[in-house]
Amino acid sequence: MNIVVCVKQIPDPADPGALDPESKTLKRDGKLILDESDSYGVEMALQLVGDSGEVTLVSMAPNGEVSGLRTALAMGAAKAVLVSDDALKGSDALTTAKVLAAAIGKAGEYDLVLAATESSDGYTGVVPEQIAAVLGLPSVTFAKAVSVDGGTVKVDRQTEAGYDEVTCPLPAVVSVTAGVVEPRYPSFKGIMAAKSKPVDQLALADLGIEAANAGWAGAGQEIVEVAAAAQREAGEIIEDDGEAHAKIVDFLSNLKVI
Amino acid sequence: MDFSLTAEEADLAELCRNFADREIAPRAPAAWERAECPTDLLREMGELGLLGMLVPEGWGGIGMSTIGFVAALEQIGRADQSVAAALQAHVTIGSMPLLLFGTDEQRERWLRPLAEGRVLGAFGLTEPGAGSDTRGIATRAERRDGGWVVNGTKAFISNAGTDMSFGVTVLARTGTGDRGPRFGSFVIEKDTPGFTMGPKVRGIGWKGLDTRELYFDDVWVPDDHLLGDPDLGLGQFLRTLEVGRISIAALSLSLTQAVLDLSLAYAAERRQFGRPISDFQAIQFKLADMATELEAARWLTYRAAWLRDTGQPFLKEAAMAKLKASRLAAAAASEAVQIHGGVGYMLDSPVARFYCDSKVLEIGEGTNEIQHVVIARALGC
Numbered sequence: 001m002n003i004v005v006c007v008k009q010i011p012d013p014a015d016p017g018a019l020d021p022e023s024k025t026l027k028r029d030g031k032l033i034l035d036e037s038d039s040y041g042v043e044m045a046l047q048l049v050g051d052s053g054e055v056t057l058v059s060m061a062p063n064g065e066v067s068g069l070r071t072a073l074a075m076g077a078a079k080a081v082l083v084s085d086d087a088l089k090g091s092d093a094l095t096t097a098k099v100l101a102a103a104i105g106k107a108g109e110y111d112l113v114l115a116a117t118e119s120s121d122g123y124t125g126v127v128p129e130q131i132a133a134v135l136g137l138p139s140v141t142f143a144k145a146v147s148v149d150g151g152t153v154k155v156d157r158q159t160e161a162g163y164d165e166v167t168c169p170l171p172a173v174v175s176v177t178a179g180v181v182e183p184r185y186p187s188f189k190g191i192m193a194a195k196s197k198p199v200d201q202l203a204l205a206d207l208g209i210e211a212a213n214a215g216w217a218g219a220g221q222e223i224v225e226v227a228a229a230a231q232r233e234a235g236e237i238i239e240d241d242g243e244a245h246a247k248i249v250d251f252l253s254n255l256k257v258i
Numbered sequence: 259m260d261f262s263l264t265a266e267e268a269d270l271a272e273l274c275r276n277f278a279d280r281e282i283a284p285r286a287p288a289a290w291e292r293a294e295c296p297t298d299l300l301r302e303m304g305e306l307g308l309l310g311m312l313v314p315e316g317w318g319g320i321g322m323s324t325i326g327f328v329a330a331l332e333q334i335g336r337a338d339q340s341v342a343a344a345l346q347a348h349v350t351i352g353s354m355p356l357l358l359f360g361t362d363e364q365r366e367r368w369l370r371p372l373a374e375g376r377v378l379g380a381f382g383l384t385e386p387g388a389g390s391d392t393r394g395i396a397t398r399a400e401r402r403d404g405g406w407v408v409n410g411t412k413a414f415i416s417n418a419g420t421d422m423s424f425g426v427t428v429l430a431r432t433g434t435g436d437r438g439p440r441f442g443s444f445v446i447e448k449d450t451p452g453f454t455m456g457p458k459v460r461g462i463g464w465k466g467l468d469t470r471e472l473y474f475d476d477v478w479v480p481d482d483h484l485l486g487d488p489d490l491g492l493g494q495f496l497r498t499l500e501v502g503r504i505s506i507a508a509l510s511l512s513l514t515q516a517v518l519d520l521s522l523a524y525a526a527e528r529r530q531f532g533r534p535i536s537d538f539q540a541i542q543f544k545l546a547d548m549a550t551e552l553e554a555a556r557w558l559t560y561r562a563a564w565l566r567d568t569g570q571p572f573l574k575e576a577a578m579a580k581l582k583a584s585r586l587a588a589a590a591a592s593e594a595v596q597i598h599g600g601v602g603y604m605l606d607s608p609v610a611r612f613y614c615d616s617k618v619l620e621i622g623e624g625t626n627e628i629q630h631v632v633i634a635r636a637l638g639c
Contacts, residue, residue: 185277188307188320191269 001053001148003045004107005077006100006115006131007038009061009068013120023090023216024223026121032061034068037116039075039183041176044146045114046076046184054078056107060088060099066199073194074186080197081107085204090216093122097130099214102207104135106200112153113173117142132173140166143176261560267326273306274330278337286338286466290611293460295468297378297422299341300348304375308334311349312501313357317365318373324501324563328508335512336519339615340466342512346505347416347467348372352379355427355443358498359486368445371424378420381499382412382428382472390628392429393492397474399430399442405480406432408444412472419455419470423448426472429495432488441495442488444479452477463615500573501566503580506623507559510583513612513619514552517594520609521545524598541597548590555583574636581629584619591616 009032011017018027034042045055057072057080064084073080081103088099104113113135118125132139144163145156153172157164168174186194204211212218238247252258263271282299289296303309311327313319322330327349335342356369356379372379388394397410408430418426425447432442446453456471486495522545525536535541559579565572591613595602602609620626 185281185302185306186273187305188270188273188322191273192266 001049001112002056002108002110003049003053004056004058004104004110004113005038005041005045005072006104006113006128007042007057007059007068007072008035008116008119008121009033009059009065010035010119010121017121019226024226025090028062032065032068034071035116035120036183037118037120037178038072040178040180041114041116042072042075042077043181043183044176045112047181048112048146048148053111054108056081056110058100058103058107059083060091060096060103062086062089064201069199070191070194071186073197073199074190075184076190078197080199081202082199083202083204083207085211085214087204087211087215087217090219091214092219092221093124093126094130094220095214095218097127098134099204099207099209100127101131101134102209103202104131106202106207111170112148113137113171114146115173115175117175117177128173128175135173138168138172140168140172140174143174144180146174146176146180261557263325263329264323267323267329270311270320270322270326271329271333274308274333277303277306277308278333282334282337282341286341287608287611289466290338290340291465293458293465295344295417295420295422295466296341297420300344300378300422301375303341303345307375308345309348309375309378310353310373313353313369313373317357318370324504324566325560328504328511328559328563331505331508332512332515335509336516338466339509339513339612340464342509343464343467344378344417346502346509347381348379350502350505351381351383351499352417352427354498354501355381355485355495356445359443359490359495361482363482364445364485368424377424378417378422380415380418380423380426382415382418382426384412384414386411386413386471390625392496393439395429395431395441397428397430399432399444402478405478406442406444406484408446408474408477408479410474412474414459414469415472416467416469418448418468418472419458420468423468425450425453427485428472428474429492435489439492440489441492442490443485443495445483445485446474446477446479450477450479462617463611463613464618465614497573500576502623503576503629504559504562504566504572506619507555507562507576507579507583510580510587510619511552511556511559513587513616514548514555514583514590517591517609517612518545518548518552520612521548521594521597524601524609528599535597544593544597548593551586551590555579555586558582574633577624577629577632577636580623581626581633584626587619588616 012033020027049055055077057069057077059069060083069080083099083103115128129139140155142158143155144158147154151170153168153170155166157166158177204214238244307320310319311322314321331342353372371377385395399406399408427443427445429441429443432440452475454473459469525541526534528535562572562575562579565575594609595613598609601607
């Protein structure tokens with residue numbers, strides 16, 4: 001069994017991020033790292049294929065960035081397809097999905113596509129489902145457990161009340177939640193081996209996508225304005241004059257939490 | 259002069275930094291509190307390749323340079339000294355005798371599991387009556403029935419009594435020749451009849467390190483458990499363990515860095531007389547001294563590691579690095595507690611844990627008095 005995992009390389013959340021005032025999007029010109037939420041998909045894929053298949057990474061990033069891909073390759077993925085093209089700057093979620101779907105087409109034979117539920121920087125949370133639609137594949141979301149049995153994938157799909165047991169024919173696109181499995185740390189030998197694993201770098205032209213349909217030009221959305229989030233207001237302090245419990249009960253019942 | 263790490267060394271240091279920050283730092287304090295060796299962490303470190311740092315890839319290790327080993331220990335030790343102590347004992351004295359003196363069969367049998375991190379290694383040298391005076395060891399090995407019978411007691415032996423331990427390599431007298439006593443080292447696996455051990459001893463620090471007395475009562479091992487030439491000189495054998503001094507120096511660097519970082523953060527946060535105490539020169543000068551001395555000790559240590567990596571003599575430099583860095587660690591830990599005041603005196607504070615861990619650095623892997631002797635001899639005294 002072969003699995004494709006969509007991974008995003010993002011600015012290190014430990015560093016202070018900055019917005020590009022011109023593009024009104026997150027600056028992504030420095031070193032990028034593997035989005036932690038994608039490490040769960042990579043680990044899930046590695047566990048599912050075991051010794052009888054390959055995990056291929058698919059990613060879209062500026063400036064031919066591979067640092068995050070090397071981390072996932074060090075975990076054990078076999079190879080990667082990276083789409084990097086200046087014309088992609090400003091791409092919206094749908095364009096991203098179209099690009100990743102085309103890149104998945106260059107990843108060889110596959111049985112399953114895994115992705116995170118949402119990225120840790122953009123949080124659109126729609127790309128996996130859009131990829132499925134573009135590829136014409138069934139889509140299962142919010143997987144908290146994934147297993148493959150012959151030609152079907154079985155998913156425990158997280159819901160607000162518990163989880164649904166979903167069975168779906170392969171190939172399919174499944175988005176996994178953080179915690180579906182515990183991601184491994186890349187071993188030293190894994191890190192060394194990752195340096196020589198193949199990363200196929202593609203431009204838009206290699207995917208047959210017109211630049212006019214990508215980036216700002218092709219986006220179906222426009223970011224009109226970006227503003228700092230409002231400062232959180234100070235909380236209400238209740239002095240206990242013997243009636244504090246009643247005020248707290250009122251406060252909570254106004255919030256409809258009790 | 260080039261002080262930068264190679265790409266491989268930097269990759270290893272980063273791996274260790276990540277693992278130390280995310281796994282060791284949160285989990286090790288509980289092991290310290292319970293006074294148990296966190297073998298769960300050591301097993302995970304084994305899977306990452308960290309337990310085979312100085313062993314070539316052909317024998318299951320990662321073939322790292324001594325410089326890379328020091329850089330790795332600096333990261334691990336910042337998070338927890340007991341884990342770093344267990345790791346360094348395994349990598350140096352626990353594995354080096356097998357690598358340097360073992361036959362290929364012995365390396366396959368005992369070194370590979372050590373390097374792959376499946377078991378934990380230990381070396382038994384110190385005895386109740388012989389510490390600095392290694393020639394005074396009383397443990398004896400006598401030839402009997404196509405093998406050797408070992409009798410004696412070893413003291414303060416690390417890593418031999420955990421659920422991950424495979425046994426121990428022990429140094430014993432094998433007889434007396436024309437030029438005095440002869441010595442040999444023997445691999446003695448756990449569960450060998452006659453090999454028993456005492457309870458884990460309690461130290462001021464390194465509470466997560468498993469340290470015990472080992473007892474050998476007519477322990478018979480076959481000939482193939484003897485490492486190398488039984489007539490090999492003791493000095494020649496012990497010289498192969500000199501990398502242990504570099505690794506204690508590296509642990510000392512990591513402890514000093516840890517207490518410096520804790521002190522910097524605390525001094526910026528703690529306010530007295532209306533301002534952070536880091537505004538006061540009395541505190542600033544302590545921090546500046548600590549940082550300056552740390553740089554000096556760091557480059558002594560890395561230079562000793564570089565000498566080893568480039569095949570040059572490093573006896574004197576390793577002793578100097580160990581002496582300087584361990585003294586600094588003990589002094590810096592004391593100053594760090596002073597900066598923290600009452601909070602630092604409380605055993606629940608991280609800086610107190612490092613303070614407790616600092617003293618042993620002046621004692622283990624050759625006391626600082628022995629380091630002085632080594633240095634003085636190298637100077638021609």
